[in-house]
Amino acid sequence: MDRIRVGVNGYGVIGKRVADAVHAQPDMHLVGVADIVTDWRIRSAVPRLPVFAATPDAHTGLVDAGIRPAGTLDDLLAQSDVIVDTTPKHVAARNLPRYQAAGVKAIVQGGEAHDTTGHSFVAQANYATALGRDLTRVVSCNTTSIVRVLGALDDAGLLLRARGVLIRRATDPWESHLGGIMNTMVPEPVIPSHQGPDAKTVLPGLDVVTIAAKGAHTQTHNHYWTLQLTREASRDEVLDALRAAPRIAFIRMSDGLVALNSTVELMRDLGRPRGDMWEVAVWEDLVTVDGDEAYLTYQVCNEAIVVPETVDAIRALTGTVTDPAASIRLTDTTLGMRQDFLTPERS
């Protein structure tokens, strides 16, 4: 079977990770990446990937820097079956007509509204409903984590109601010099924050409310959940439900993973590309169950968590793999995802 030809428009925090992940998939061919910038961000890609110029200015800029672009965005589209748009929020929505005119299927990111594509995607929840579609939206990092974790408990028939507090990272590491948040906490100005309602675009039945704030740190989000269960349950039942779902890994305070920075450092030590953590990291020893209530604490690498979902979305749109579990397994194996970072994997 021919490999799926994939283009990536926008070589930022998400785009560069998606490009690498696509490049690693045995059933995909990365045609190249496009961007409007011409500085270190895109030039670091030149020796490794075909780089296209998303605008005439970018074309000129690359040529002036002594780089020969592989072509224009139109050239990239002409060679692609699927384009992954990882441009900044609201830019992707404006790009969609261009993709559709070129007859290329498109995936946008969580910064766009659900209505932009009419379909929102998290692989383990609704891969099947994306099969053969022209468009989908991979939901944002926090929303992805909510669907994975709450979806796992919902699948086990355990979840009645979820109320969460999300402490978000202030800004991404690469743009911290632009001014992040120092020595304070910044509550989001509206309750509920958008992540809870956004999760319902994938799992409409969830009873979920989120409160969010930004913290004075730059790496990863931190979630605190109070769950009303459908019945009294044991701690093991809750742990088993989480273990049964893909893309959730357990971490433990007893292993010395006592804060966000410990896990960030572990990812570097494990040799992960860019130190990425594609899994939701749930603190196993903080999972607390009291009667029909449960409390969860977990960590979300906002830069990386949507990458495997995007890879699966590519397969779903093209319909080359119809079994969700088969796509998830292929993606996870290729990337080297884990259910536990420190103990040997169960086979």
Added chain:
Amino acid sequence: MDRIRVGVNGYGVIGKRVADAVHAQPDMHLVGVADIVTDWRIRSAVPRLPVFAATPDAHTGLVDAGIRPAGTLDDLLAQSDVIVDTTPKHVAARNLPRYQAAGVKAIVQGGEAHDTTGHSFVAQANYATALGRDLTRVVSCNTTSIVRVLGALDDAGLLLRARGVLIRRATDPWESHLGGIMNTMVPEPVIPSHQGPDAKTVLPGLDVVTIAAKGAHTQTHNHYWTLQLTREASRDEVLDALRAAPRIAFIRMSDGLVALNSTVELMRDLGRPRGDMWEVAVWEDLVTVDGDEAYLTYQVCNEAIVVPETVDAIRALTGTVTDPAASIRLTDTTLGMRQDFLTPERS
């Protein structure tokens, strides 16, 4: 009536604030403060307050620095009706026999266990039960805030169950150089964290669970609460219940108070001593009520919130003011506490 003679043992974050607040009360006489240190922390007090040496070493150190101590800790005790112990956690418990031998009533802080004194104090909740006692414990900053806010809703018959996430400050500003927390979040290793259970030492009927973490900031704690009400209620009912309680002030995002640092700066602009905020600052425009659920976000100045409680505890132990509301009013008026920082006070 003779003024109550008050000594303060421990001139740290809490002690220095208690000393100033006691000094300001018309019915109290500050005998002086004692400490074991002899550096800037205590020497800045020398021109303003009688300074006693808590140990022979401290006595020598002060004399070496050219300062004549007002006496020893025993001298301070001999002149005091009440001693407020604001020494570090667990030191106060060891000091109690000495206070009792001297026949001096004593107040310890929230770092000590409830059993140390057999009574835990928040003025608006249980002033009356402290009348005439020899000992009480003013509960910690977070616990005080929980009792004030949840107690207000409980008094209004509105509160069934409260689940809160507390993002604590990493370390106090004065000791930030000792190593705080940078660029991470540090979840507390046990759920529930101690603050919820601790609130029950004052209000045994509360159904409250807390999850806590430390953030990468140094000033004030930040609470996020999900409340199950006893019935469907309007937002105004919840606001009215909070307004009916003392020591809760409303702040608003619409006034530009959008984060912890905004409120910290406002306290400085209001001319508060040390920039202190004795009130719990509840974001009025974040108070969200949906059927029988309510969501609250508030800010706690951990350095200052227990100061008015400590002042009231002094009156309660001595029994000089038997009406809780009268003591609270006197304390609050003397300190200049507010229900709203930006609009004129209701009379």
